[in-house]
Amino acid sequence: MSAPAVPADLRRTAPPADAATGDSPPPAPARRALRAHLGTLAGTVILGVLLWRMGTGVFLEGLRRIDAPTVLAALGIGLVTTVFSAWRWALVARGLRIRLPLGPAVADYYRALFLNAALPGGVLGDVHRAVHHGRSAGDLGRGVRAVVLERVAGQLALIGVGVVVLLTLPSPVLGEARRAAPLVTLAVLGALAVLVALRMNRAPARRGRALRATLGEARQGLLSRRNLPGVAVSSVVVLAGHLVMFGLAARVAGSGATVAELTPLAVLALLAMGLPLNVGGWGPREGVTAWAFGAAGLGAGTGLGVAVVYGVLSFVASLPGVVVLVVRRFARPDGSYGRPGPSPAAGSAAGPAAGPAVGSAVRKEKYVPKESARLASSSFPFSAEPSEGRPMTPESV
Numbered sequence: 491m492s493a494p495a496v497p498a499d500l501r502r503t504a505p506p507a508d509a510a511t512g513d514s515p516p517p518a519p520a521r522r523a524l525r526a527h528l529g530t531l532a533g534t535v536i537l538g539v540l541l542w543r544m545g546t547g548v549f550l551e552g553l554r555r556i557d558a559p560t561v562l563a564a565l566g567i568g569l570v571t572t573v574f575s576a577w578r579w580a581l582v583a584r585g586l587r588i589r590l591p592l593g594p595a596v597a598d599y600y601r602a603l604f605l606n607a608a609l610p611g612g613v614l615g616d617v618h619r620a621v622h623h624g625r626s627a628g629d630l631g632r633g634v635r636a637v638v639l640e641r642v643a644g645q646l647a648l649i650g651v652g653v654v655v656l657l658t659l660p661s662p663v664l665g666e667a668r669r670a671a672p673l674v675t676l677a678v679l680g681a682l683a684v685l686v687a688l689r690m691n692r693a694p695a696r697r698g699r700a701l702r703a704t705l706g707e708a709r710q711g712l713l714s715r716r717n718l719p720g721v722a723v724s725s726v727v728v729l730a731g732h733l734v735m736f737g738l739a740a741r742v743a744g745s746g747a748t749v750a751e752l753t754p755l756a757v758l759a760l761l762a763m764g765l766p767l768n769v770g771g772w773g774p775r776e777g778v779t780a781w782a783f784g785a786a787g788l789g790a791g792t793g794l795g796v797a798v799v800y801g802v803l804s805f806v807a808s809l810p811g812v813v814v815l816v817v818r819r820f821a822r823p824d825g826s827y828g829r830p831g832p833s834p835a836a837g838s839a840a841g842p843a844a845g846p847a848v849g850s851a852v853r854k855e856k857y858v859p860k861e862s863a864r865l866a867s868s869s870f871p872f873s874a875e876p877s878e879g880r881p882m883t884p885e886s887v
Contacts, residue, residue, distance in 0.1 A: 568807025571731035585711035604811025647725035661754035662785035
């Protein structure tokens with residue numbers, strides 16, 4: 491007996507089976523989730539290898555050395571870096587023509603730092619910050635691009651200072667950095683030449699227009715005459731704060747290295763933190779710092795202890811974000827700092843019945859006005875109730 495025929499629409503939508511096992515391949519959402527957690531898995535593996543090679547004693551010793559003055563110093567350094575980072579974000583947002591006052595920017599930045607440190611991946615706080623600001627401003631795309639450009643500005647400052655430091659100060663990568671400098675310079679010049687050629691090309695290609703629009707927003711947000719000084723100053727201050735935090739961690743961990751010896755090692759650790767292979771910032775930073783201290787003759791165990799203390803102090807510096815989360819959780823969320831407020835005309839047209847409690851906390855039937863009041867209120871223009879979603883006109887009143 492022949493098998494029943496399969497309808498054509500089912501044949502088109504059925505997933506292809508594996509030739510060897512007959513099983514269907516994993517669905518697309520599962521593959522995307524696997525790629526999203528790949529960085530967290532890599533960071534976990536790095537931490538596991540470090541614990542296996544050096545034991546838990548280094549971690550515990552670093553934690554025992556942290557005292558109250560160190561915690562207060564970390565909170566102070568974190569306050570400076572967070573305020574200047576929020577100022578840089580506000581400047582970039584202004585360049586993209588969206589409003590972002592400094593006070594809400596500082597609060598949102600603290601919340602993002604805490605979420606970055608507490609959640610896997612190290613970027614979920616920035617994602618939340620971008621989406622929240624974009625929705626509050628009424629332009630999700632510009633809100634996301636403002637956060638991306640703000641983070642790019644910080645990374646550019648780190649790379650620029652890092653290149654100078656690694657090419658001038660003694661470090662384990664001094665020879666490699668000097669040998670790679672000409673190749674990197676040629677690559678940068680080639681990329682700039684390509685960008686200039688694309689800008690001069692006025693062909694109406696979709697990709698060309700999108701690229702020119704992106705470059706235009708980057709110029710407005712970062713390189714404009716109005717924003718560039720503030721973005722540069724804030725980026726330098728933030729980077730200096732991170733370097734001071736690393737030096738504090740080195741002193742707490744018992745390292746006797748000088749500032750000239752610590753600075754290139756700190757730059758390497760900060761560059762490693764930018765890799766998307768971490769668990770709340772942990773992983774590559776500890777591995778690179780342990781290797782750098784060992785290669786510099788300062789001891790791999792000491793380097794691991796410095797990285798552990800630095801990670802703990804960075805988490806302590808982000809703890810005010812918990813206060814922001816609690817306040818925002820129990821306060822009434824309005825998200826109005828990014829969008830213009832309602833006009834007086836709109837408020838007067840809504841009437842006293844458009845208060846915040848109407849339709850959300852009380853029953854409508856309980857406060858139905860009397861017939862006399864309803865007739866009296868109908869004498870005002872545009873005061874009749876809309877019917878079936880149609881716009882109100884003078885004829886409908």
